[in-house]
Amino acid sequence: MINKLKKMGLKITPQRLAILKILDGNTSHPSAEDIYKELKPQFPSLSLATVYNTLEVLAGGGEVQEVRIKSDKKHFDPNPAPHCHFLCRVCDNIYDLDMWPEDLQLPCDIKGNLIQGCNLYLYGICFRCRDKYKNGNNNNNN
Amino acid sequence: MINKLKKMGLKITPQRLAILKILDGNTSHPSAEDIYKELKPQFPSLSLATVYNTLEVLAGGGEVQEVRIKSDKKHFDPNPAPHCHFLCRVCDNIYDLDMWPEDLQLPCDIKGNLIQGCNLYLYGICFRCRDKYKNGNNNNNN
DNA sequence: AAGGAAAATTATAATGATTATAAAATAACA
DNA sequence: TGTTATTTTATAATCATTATAATTTTCCTT
Ligand SMILES: [Mn+2]
Ligand SMILES: [Mn+2]
Ligand SMILES: [Zn+2]
Ligand SMILES: [Zn+2]
Numbered sequence: 022m023i024n025k026l027k028k029m030g031l032k033i034t035p036q037r038l039a040i041l042k043i044l045d046g047n048t049s050h051p052s053a054e055d056i057y058k059e060l061k062p063q064f065p066s067l068s069l070a071t072v073y074n075t076l077e078v079l080a081g082g083g084e085v086q087e088v089r090i091k092s093d094k095k096h097f098d099p100n101p102a103p104h105c106h107f108l109c110r111v112c113d114n115i116y117d118l119d120m121w122p123e124d125l126q127l128p129c130d131i132k133g134n135l136i137q138g139c140n141l142y143l144y145g146i147c148f149r150c151r152d153k154y155k156n157g158n159n160n161n162n163n
Numbered sequence: 164m165i166n167k168l169k170k171m172g173l174k175i176t177p178q179r180l181a182i183l184k185i186l187d188g189n190t191s192h193p194s195a196e197d198i199y200k201e202l203k204p205q206f207p208s209l210s211l212a213t214v215y216n217t218l219e220v221l222a223g224g225g226e227v228q229e230v231r232i233k234s235d236k237k238h239f240d241p242n243p244a245p246h247c248h249f250l251c252r253v254c255d256n257i258y259d260l261d262m263w264p265e266d267l268q269l270p271c272d273i274k275g276n277l278i279q280g281c282n283l284y285l286y287g288i289c290f291r292c293r294d295k296y297k298n299g300n301n302n303n304n305n
Numbered sequence: 306a307a308g309g310a311a312a313a314t315t316a317t318a319a320t321g322a323t324t325a326t327a328a329a330a331t332a333a334c335a
Numbered sequence: 336t337g338t339t340a341t342t343t344t345a346t347a348a349t350c351a352t353t354a355t356a357a358t359t360t361t362c363c364t365t
Contacts, residue, residue, distance in 0.1 A: 092229075092231060118273055120266070124264065124265075131285075133293065134249060134287060134289050134290050135288045136286070140286075141281075142284070143276075143280070146276065146277045146279070151275065151277060
C-alpha cells in the first residue's frame, strides 16, 4: 500500500493512505465523490480536490484504472488489468464480468495500428435484477 | 433520409435534414460542436441546442450511436451497429476498426446477465502516425 | 390556400463533474 | 529541528451538456 506511493515517488499522507485503503480490493467501482463521502466523516478537512488529485496520479501511474462506462461520471477500479465492465441499467451498478476476447491481448497490432489500451463496456440487466422481475412485482421489496 | 425522420414520427425540418446529411456515410465521428460549426455558415440561426436535441433523438431511436471514447466529449456515428472504435493518441482521431469478438453477439447471456449493448474502445497509435515516426523527424511535415 | 394545434427552434440560463489556482499545512530529508 | 518541495485545502473557473421559455415552423384540417 505504502509501497505503491513510494514506487511512484509520492509522499505518504493520511489522505492518500485512506483513499488507497478504500480502493484496495474494492470491486464496487466508486466515483471520486463516493470515496470523498465515505472518508469525510473520518477526515473532516478532506477536500474533494485531493480525492481527484490522488485518483489522477494513481491512474497516471497505472495503479488504478478509470472506468467511463457511464456518460456523466468517472469511476475508479484498483485493478489496473484490462477487464470487462458491465453496467446494469436497472440497479445502475457496475460489475466486473469475467470474459475477454481471446484475440485481444495488449499490446497488439491490428491492421498496422498499435493497440496499447482497451475498454470493453457492456450494458444490460444484471442477474440480480432479472431475478427480481422473474419473481414478480407482487412482493415489492426493492 | 427523410424516411428516418418520418419513421420516428419527427417533423421534417431543414436543420434536421442538414444534420442527417452531414452524418450520412460519415466515418469521422463528429461531435455535436463539429456538426454545429460545419452548419453554422449555411444556417446562421442554427442553435447548438438543436444539434444536441437532434442527435439525442436520433440516438434514442437507434439511428445513430454515441461514441464516448474520449473522456470529455461525446461523438456521433451514423452507423448504429456495434463496432470497434479506436482513438489515436497522437492525431486524436477516432477510427473504425474491423474487428469484433466472436463470442459477443448481442443480445446474449453472460453468467445470467442479459447483455443488450456493448462498446469496445481501443487506444494507441494509428498506422498513419506510426508511419510518420518511422520516416523520422527530419522532414517535418505535420 | 388559410387556420391552428403541436412540435421544433432559438437564445439564454442552469447544471454539474472536473480542473485550476493560490494560500496554508505537511512530509521528508539533512 | 529547520528547510524546502510537495500536498492539502478552499474556492473559483471551465466547459460540455441540459433545461427553460418565448418564438417560429411544420403539417394536418378545413
Ligand atoms: Mn473492474
Ligand atoms: Mn464508428
Ligand atoms: Zn441490476
Ligand atoms: Zn494517428
